[in-house]
Amino acid sequence: MQIRRATAKDAEDIRRILWDTYETTWKPELTATAIARFESSGNTARYVDTRLRAMRVAESYGTIVGFVDWERDFIDALHVSPLHQHQGVGSHLLAFAETWIAAAGHTGVQLETDTFNRQARGFYQRHGYQETGYCPDEEWHSGFTTVKMAKTF
Structure with a gap:
């Protein structure tokens, strides 16, 4: 597996991964x-379209299997195709982002997920993240609670 900067030709694959993870993770929970x-x-x-140039993709045998997107010390998105989950892709993407974030001089990293997303919460906890706070999730308007998580380097 190779992690590299996303290019314009990756946009459709990234949209597909986002849609597939929406279908399997969020949609079953939404009103x-x-x-x-x-x-x-x-x-x-x-x-x-807005963030493509900042994203990094994980490519395996010519197929985009996941991506990560961050700004400063905040991971905005980390998604792995449902067909490639539990194969270490997410761990590699997370480590890659953390390395770049640390190299930029940050002493830690932050991210958010939702309380219902036990798979993501467990994944991040296994990688040293702690839950630091909770607030209403205003993105989905479905009564979710956002979990704020952080890790210090």
């Missing part, structure tokens, strides 16, 4: 209203 709002919003395409 019908939130599903309709999200699926008609175009937010996924806008996010990829």
Whole structure:
């Protein structure tokens, strides 16, 4: 597996990974209203178009299997294709981002997930992250609670 900077040709694969993880992780938890709002919003395409140049992708045998996106000391997104989860892709992407964040002079890293997402919470806890706070998740409008997590280097 290789981790590299995303290019324009990766945009569709990144959108596909985002959609697949939405379908398997978030959609089952959302209200019908939130599903309709999200699926008609175009937010996924806008996010990829806006952040593509900053993203790093994990490529395995010519296939994009995951990506990570961060700004300063905050990981905005880490997604692995459901077909490639539990194979170490997420761990490699996380370590890659942490290395760059530390090299930029930050003493730690932060991120957010949702309380219902036990898989993500467990993943980050296994990698040394601690839950540091909770707040209403205003992105989905489905009554979720955001979990703030952090790790000190």
